[in-house]
Amino acid sequence: MAPRRKKIYEGKAKVLYEGPEPGTLVQYFKDDATAFNAQKKDVIEGKGVLNNRLSEFFMTGLTNVGVPNHFIKRLNMREQLIRQVEIVPLEVIVRNFAAGSMAKRLGMEEGTPLPRPIVEYSYKNDDLGDPLVPEEYIIAFGWATQQDLDDIVALALRVNDFLAGIFYGVGIKLVDFKIEIGRVWDGDFMRLIVADEISPDSCRLWDVKTGQKLDKDVFRRDLGNLADAYTEVARRLGVLPTNNTTNIKPTLIN
Numbered sequence: 102m103a104p105r106r107k108k109i110y111e112g113k114a115k116v117l118y119e120g121p122e123p124g125t126l127v128q129y130f131k132d133d134a135t136a137f138n139a140q141k142k143d144v145i146e147g148k149g150v151l152n153n154r155l156s157e158f159f160m161t162g163l164t165n166v167g168v169p170n171h172f173i174k175r176l177n178m179r180e181q182l183i184r185q186v187e188i189v190p191l192e193v194i195v196r197n198f199a200a201g202s203m204a205k206r207l208g209m210e211e212g213t214p215l216p217r218p219i220v221e222y223s224y225k226n227d228d229l230g231d232p233l234v235p236e237e238y239i240i241a242f243g244w245a246t247q248q249d250l251d252d253i254v255a256l257a258l259r260v261n262d263f264l265a266g267i268f269y270g271v272g273i274k275l276v277d278f279k280i281e282i283g284r285v286w287d288g289d290f291m292r293l294i295v296a297d298e299i300s301p302d303s304c305r306l307w308d309v310k311t312g313q314k315l316d317k318d319v320f321r322r323d324l325g326n327l328a329d330a331y332t333e334v335a336r337r338l339g340v341l342p343t344n345n346t347t348n349i350k351p352t353l354i355n
């Protein structure tokens with residue numbers, strides 16, 4: 102890529118560049134896929150384009166139901182303009198059904214419904230492999246206050262209700278997902294908003310009828326072609342790039 106904007110940060114799946122205005126950044130979605138703290142890696146052609154579109158779709162929807170988030174606008178196939186935030190160093194995970202690390206830790210069968218949505222936190226630190234941490238640690242170590250955590254849980258549950266409904270509408274079960282939260286300041290007043298991305302990289306998505314996995318577990322567990330799974334999610338949601346003829350949906354007038 103031609104050098105243009107100053108690179109601020111490079112993560113495993115995205116790059117952040119300086120934005121055009123103070124307080125903004127450009128978020129670039131790479132095709133890189135990693136799992137198990139980057140012990141497993143591949144390049145999945147088209148993944149970045151799909152995740153850019155999908156994250157735009159979910160963040161725009163969240164804005165429209167009043168859930169504050171970092172998204173400003175999509176710039177092109179791989180980039181979106183976002184608000185610069187100070188990332189809270191936590192992965193906020195919401196679970197509706199047991200799966201992944203929870204199923205393993207507790208010896209539960211994957212897919213077991215949980216009595217209520219469960220919110221848990223991992224400390225964002227690649228060297229440590231993002232360890233699960235209790236609220237007590239978060240407050241004691243000053244990563245967030247009790248008030249912040251109350252706000253974070255409220256945000257996470259609103260995102261859960263919104264996403265679960267959207268996915269159910271297209272025949273997909275939202276098993277669990279991860280979000281990240283950022284701080285923004287309006288003068289002295291600090292607010293917490295949803296940041297990072299929302300895409301099949303950070304959700305567990307199962308077809309309601311068949312149980313087929315349509316998320317990054319396809320890559321983690323070698324279950325097939327990851328881009329095909331993400332394309333299916335995008336197709337069902339009607340968010341494939343417009344040159345894709347399978348995306349032509351009848352328009353309802355009145």
Ligand code: TMP
Pocket residue numbers: 194200201202203231277278279302303304305
């Ligand atoms: P887990 O069951 O492996 O803890 O994952 C819970 C959810 O968090 C799942 O939807 C996948 C997502 N996730 C990430 O987004 N990034 C990660 O690094 C990990 C481990 C999980």
